[in-house]
Amino acid sequence: MTQQQAATVTVLGLGPMGQALAGAFLAAGHPTTVWNRTADRAVALVERGARTAADVAQAIRASELVVVCLRNDEVVGEVLELAAGELHGRKLVNLTSSSPGQARERAIWAARQGAAYLAGAIMTPTPTIGLPSALVLYSGDEATYHTEQRTLGALGGTATYLGSDPGRAAGYDVALLDIFWMGVLGVTHGLALAHAEGIAGRDLAPYTAAIAGMLASMAAGFAAQVEAEEFPGDRSTLASAASALTHIRGTTRDHGLDTGLLDASRVVLQRALDAGFGDDGLGRLVQMFAAPRVAPSATS
């Protein structure tokens, strides 16, 4: 694709991610117009060939495809309201993180302005954008996804369309970020415990791959167990996990560290034990976050 043939793109928002997106469009040869509340964030992109817009309205007028990447949905609302009248006939691709409900509301709002709306969730950090390791999930207007697929391909890696519900991509996003955030807490908590034990983080870190590496296959296995409603405890049981959690918590408490996260874990585990699921595998915990259920063995 030559510079002349490449579609023009507008990017609203030049935080770290917006800059990465605009940079990837430029690298792929797309004439790119950028706008940001703080104008000097565009300087490096302008040196690479980006055009700046004086205001949001001018930015939206510059391209049929308008990519939005701002702090959150409230900010998206504030910024787009500045030039809502310009959105008619535009294809709005919103790559701002939001809740599924916000994404659906934003799609309704966009439709009222006469814009086609595609919601996106960027699952990988800024250095991946434009590279094979990027992952972006989309949902919403299918025609927009298909007509803009080639241009959005400049963002690199894997792009997956999840269907016409504009909240679907955000649904995947919140569930995956839930896993990520719990992982962040686990890593930071574990490093604090190692430090209290006199173990340097750099000495512990090489061994964490053995733990983290299990998570993806664990998610797939647990998902299959939930579908089958069978939670075999042949590899490990909830009763055994509860015992291990007791000494992890005890060591944490003995060092004077915050046990709040482990206490919360214990509540969920205890609910499973009280329901008679002690001999089940860890996948049973998926059900324990919903309303407590009583195991057949507990009622008989």
Ligand SMILES: NC(=O)c1ccc[n+]([C@@H]2O[C@H](COP(=O)([O-])OP(=O)(O)OC[C@H]3O[C@@H](n4cnc5c(N)ncnc54)[C@H](OP(=O)(O)O)[C@@H]3O)[C@@H](O)[C@H]2O)c1
């Ligand atoms: N960074 C990542 O690795 C990553 C990965 C996946 C998803 N995301 C998502 O991408 C989105 C953007 O993230 P980011 O990393 O670029 O940084 P961010 O700090 O979340 O957002 C910065 C952008 O929001 C703008 N902004 C904030 N408040 C504003 C307001 N009241 N009015 C107008 N503009 C406002 C900033 O403008 P100013 O420059 O003027 O402050 C800037 O353009 C977020 O939804 C984030 O969750 C980011």
